Amino acid sequence: MRSDLDLELVGLTKRYGSTTAVDAITHLFPAGTYACLLGPSGCGKSSTLRMIAGHESVTEGAVVLGGRDVSRLPPARRGTAMMFQNYALFPHLSVVDNVAFSLRMKHVATSTRRARALEMLDLVDMTQLAERLPAQLSGGQQQRVALARALVTEPQVLLLDEPLSALDPFLRVRMRGELRRLQRELGITFVHVTHSQDEALALADQIVVMNDAQIEQAGAARDVFDAPATAFVARFLGSHNVVALPDGMAAIRVDALRVTDAPDAPLQGHVTGIEYQGTHVALTAQVTGKQEVTVLLTDGDFFGAPKDAGEAISFVWEAAAAHPLRGGGRTNQMKPNGEYTT
Structure with missing residues (x-):
């Protein structure tokens, strides 16, 4: 049974000139799912994420959220939010002002947007650093701020582009737990791009393995790991001969x-x-x-x-x-x- 907040890709295609980056993929992300797009560099996973977000135009097909085709809408009107790999924090703004920035662009009153930003900072355990500048934060702290900024608009779908790649291995494992906890608390759909098999298996309800611009296999994380469909999936997931x-x-x-x-x-x-x-x-x-x-x-x-x-x-x-x-x-x-x- 489909939910009002399901995310569906329908024949989604992205071409750059004669190069096809994403080739007519169709997939349903049930509402409230933590999904990982997994695959090697150049397989199309980041282009897929950017099309969902509205940061890349759709060549053919559609992005459907809650039964509504959002393919031609600007990012701010889609019901999605994106957390970028490099965090993209404004260096001259404090932590709380970074988090509140999108609300400022929507002309939300100062007191309201600050209160909402502090609420999000509390969610990621960063309230005590609200007045610091990004340069005064560690990589893990900057990531938490970027996450709070993405969540402050109350998106239906949070999109994460390699969010843990810049962190050291110990912090990466810790932040995996934080992301999973937040997704469960918020109950919204997370779509997370990664090339790390361990990361995908640790986080995902659903893994979508991409290869050469198409979906090679998709399903529950345990099902994909236990029953890889192709030699590519078996080898890419690792732990298989x-x-x-x-x-x-x-x-x-x-x-x-x-x-x-x-x-x-x-x-x-x-x-x-x-x-x-x-x-x-x-x-x-x-x-x-x-x-x-x-x-x-x-x-x-x-x-x-x-x-x-x-x-x-x-x-x-x-x-x-x-x-x-x-x-x-x-x-x-x-x-x-x-x-x-x-």
């Missing part, structure tokens, strides 16, 4: 492979790499058909029966762990070494 089996290509999670001494194991080869990662060891091997696979072993399992580079090794797995992949897939495919072909 893509292997050729007698009955076709399949994705097998790295934690589903088991080392075995069985002479008839379906994958046999030799160890090419060993990486200690604290709680586990990532062991890489070249196996049947010159395929490269990775298996995660607990540190106890590995050091109880250690392997060396060049040593023979074989793998087995439960039948249900091999998820069949559909054929096809477009250009811009990922190689096993993480590079892309076009």
